[in-house]
Amino acid sequence: MRKIFVMTLALVLALASCSFADVKIGAGIYRFNDAFMLRFRNAMTAESGKLGATIEIADGRDDQPTQDAQIDGFLSGDVNVLIVNLVDRMAAQSVVDKAKSANIPVVFINREPSLEVLNTYSKAYYVGAKAEESGVFSGQLIADYFKSHPEADKNHDGKLQFVLLRGQNGHQDMILRSKYSVETIRDAGIEPVELAGAIANWDKLEAMKIMNAFIMSIGPENIEAVIANNDEMALGAVEALKAQDYNAGNPEMYIPVVGVDGNASALEAMDKGEMLGTVLQDAENQGAAAVRLALALAEGRDVNTIGYPITDGKYIWIPYQKITRGEKQ
């Protein structure tokens, strides 16, 4: 990987470094206040700095009309290419239409538009991770733990009784992560039983409140695993468990909790043994890929030379990584 990267960098620098100084990227992020998107932003800034391009990043404040206005601003300004992290996936078509009429390429990141939308414009691409993969990985984390720790089957029925903390309603990551984590457990030969599930909107406080209600109404002794769609919610669940002396060092009182993202706080919680594992979404490579793709599009160069493989002519998929205790990078 590193080799390819260095080679590409050298190639890119040799070919077009002088002209990148004139390329300006306009990037719209759905919300700055999001741990994962922060890492994403940092990666994009670093990459464009390295390649000598300028990048302007706008905070969509979790509001699509705000983001629309920011994109309009970019298009009427002097940007050569757009990178868009949509607030609302349904707004993809209008963004594509705007970009198309201005003849400016657009790279979507993190929140995936449908293929039909991408197909309406030759210069529309998507860089991200396959959401189902994160679901598969978090399912594997739980299934592996269950198999290697027979005492985790607290009621010895051979089934896995779990609770599920979901992200924002209708969010594609929420749907796919929830679906594939459960399916993976089943594929591993363990029957999953969902005791309860609720939408906690990716939020720590909300997840803490909901988890607390689950602990009280179901009883912690009956819960065998907690699957959360992201790390913040997993951490909320951990706080609620800790308040009942669970996951606080006593092996008799432990419920495995898994999240997705690989936040610093999640890694710390894993170090302390409060959380079982997480699935790291590779923000650094995603950010780099998005910037490089954007620059290639802006320059009109062949997109297959940027060092990340293009799938189906529209996508760059960056794989996830499983992380458990002690495997921290």
Next chain:
Amino acid sequence: MAETKSRSKRLMTTGGLIFLALGVILYFAKEPMGLNRKIYDLPVFLIIIGICFAVKGFMAKDKTEEEAALAGKTFTEFLTNNAILIAMLVLVVVICILQPRFMQIRVALDILTQSSTKLIMALGICFALLIAGTDLSAGRLVGLAAVISASMMQTATYANRFFPDLPQVAVWIPIVAAVVACMVCGALNGFLVAKYEMHPFIATLATQVMIYGACSLYFDMPPNNSQPIGGIRPDFAQIGQLRLFSGLWKGFPGISILIPISIVICIIIWFILNKTVFGKNVYAIGGNREAAVVAGINVFRNIMFIFILASFLYGIAGVLEAARTAGATNNYGNGYETDAIAACVVGGVSMSGGIGKVGGIVMGVLIFTVIQYGLQFINVSPMWQQVIKGVIIAVAVAIDLTKYRRK
């Protein structure tokens, strides 16, 4: 007349004793009868309720004739006046049937814990309501206090520290910093309201926006760049997470430190409102501001103090919230002010000023938390929870107003 009062007393005492007896019987019967998993701690609750009623009935003062006439209401009037309370009790019974685990002491303690920060918020906001105002900045001040205190209270080894070079300072320093920051914002609120006679709605709306912006700027400072603050030091987290008397007997979860904290604050606020010149002035300014001026009350100073004291409480709530959840973002506290106002209003605080009691606010907060908690407990959809919450507010205020407007 004498007969009715003794009858109500007797009814209360005997009712209490029946509850007490039932509780004791169940307590000893539940093990042999195998009811343990069906009624949980119900006997203990029955015993507590029974003792409360019996003592209240026994201690009840003989009412004067006038009070008796006023209190001598019909049954339907009793129902309407206490509709929200009754609705809550019905809900509790329904939940207990659907999910017997609700009848646990740890659930009751949990409800009290969850009420604690809400109560502190409500006690702060009631001052603004008492002078016929409101305080929209309350929630954002919670966020500000949470972010400031959490940002200085991270472990040395945490990867993403807010201040990478900050030494491990004493716990009180960030708390004071957070609360003082809130009080400065409160002073701004007070100044706008008192000096320019701005309506508190507008003044606090302006500061709310300012505070959120400033808090977000602070939160977005490199190297944090808007990341949720984590890696909270355990000694700080203890302020919100410590449990007293845990393990006093087997299975006793302990009493969250938040409960005694909020009780102490409750007593202090009760004292301030009822026993100090300042408290009386608050009621007077709310009752008739012009008359208060004529009576020689320094309205400017009192209003300043109202908003500073209120934001002191929001600051405390924010610090506790950060400690309890061992983390903070600039979105903490978002919308807390509406919940606090709603709880105050359900607890009988008048939006037109001058009317409101600490006891009522405690009731309002408890009713709200029990209903919210209960609905979550039986996994009612959050959307339905919202609908029900709205209905409660509307019905509670409607009942309250008809009480005053009865022809």
Next chain:
Amino acid sequence: MSEYLLEMRNITKTFPGVKALDNVSLNVRRGTVHALMGENGAGKSTLMKCLFGIYEPDGGEIFLEGKKASIHSARQAMDQGIAMVHQELHPIRFRSVMENVYLGRFPGHMGVVDHKTMYEKTKALFEDLELDVDPLALAGEQSAAILQMMEIARAVDMKAKIIILDEPTSSLSDREVDHLFKIINRLRAQGVAFVYISHKMKEILEISDEITVMRDGTYVGTWPVTAENGEKLTIDFIIKQMVGREMTNQFPPREGKPSDEIVLKVENVSSPLPKSFQNVSFELHKQEILGIGGLVGAQRTEFVEALFGLRGIASGEILLNGARYSNKSPGYAKSRGLALLTEERRATGIFGILPILENTVIANQRNYAHLGVLNDSRRKSDADTECRKLNVKTPSLNTLIQNLSGGNQQKVLIARWLLTNSDILILDEPTRGIDVGAKYEIYNIMLEQIALGKSIIMISSEMPELMGMSDRIMVMCEGRVTGFLNKGEYSQEKIMAFATQFAGRKDSTAA
């Protein structure tokens, strides 16, 4: 057709703990002015609120033109030809006069207001009533008298058959009262009936045809003002019916004389506003009652408010017991021994939703506090003693003050200022809207305070009160002091001459 336009038969209304009306009847003939009299708390307002649909009576019946009427809201009352002009008017201040007149029934179609028609109708209406007011002027800029006429105009336009006037002249000057009476006479000739509530005996004898007297929520009787034999009712007779006893003296006897010691010296004090008080100078002696007379708009209230620190002054000097006094704030005035009983009891005096206890001690809290913490038992005992001394009629100190009659509210307010032990009491219309019995009690309190060595400044618009109580009278006109009268030289004519010194000279205010 029935003999009476309106018959209220055996109306009964109970409030928690109080029987406000007990079998009260009221019969009003077409084209007459029917005075409704009684002490405050006698139930006049309650009876009128029952008629106007604000209260629902517990018993009794109301007949209009011989037919049983059912009135459950003000709207229904208005639809059936009953209009009410309240004592305290609450116009929509930032809308025009005409919009106020047509409020709730704007002319127009399908929700679109026809402003032209509204303007013309209002203008015609005002011309008919000889009112010189621009329909487009803002209501908030009009005097109380104009607003009252505006309400009457509204009633006339709604073809009201009965107009209830509640204390219509309480804030009007004599000239304005004359104008009001002219309008009443004209409408009476057209067959409109009036129910006229007032405490002013002379006015009532002048304007009304019949008088109904109420006492303590009961009906006392109805008499024609001029009997068939031409004999007129006397004031003494009416008072006797109202209070249920003979009232020989309207004012208690004054004993002793003011001392020579000067407690307050005001020199050339002027308001920053050119139309308000200018160059006011006077001296107040110890144990003196200084009356301030004048017409509405003489800026008397504004002046005493400035003295108490509620308004600013631009120039002049005030000496209090020989030392300079600056009118920084009411709190400071209080600390220097001044007390102000304001004219608008409801707006700037009482805290309606608070109990009597709080209302009594509010200005004196600091004396009960140690480091901001109050001593409850001393508050209670002080309030109790003072309210007893002033004979406040209430079931307990915990009763809300808004449930008391006007006279008792006023006594509580006086108690409030007596507790601060002030040396100079400024009383602005101390007996406005108060019944005869309570008035006498308040006069007694004033004299007691004088005997204790205090001094009083009293603003009054009632000539008998001004002349009966003052040791000296200062008269103001359009913001300036126009004369002083010493005891012995009082007469209504002299006071009126001073009070109208500038009236008619349009340029006088600009000077």
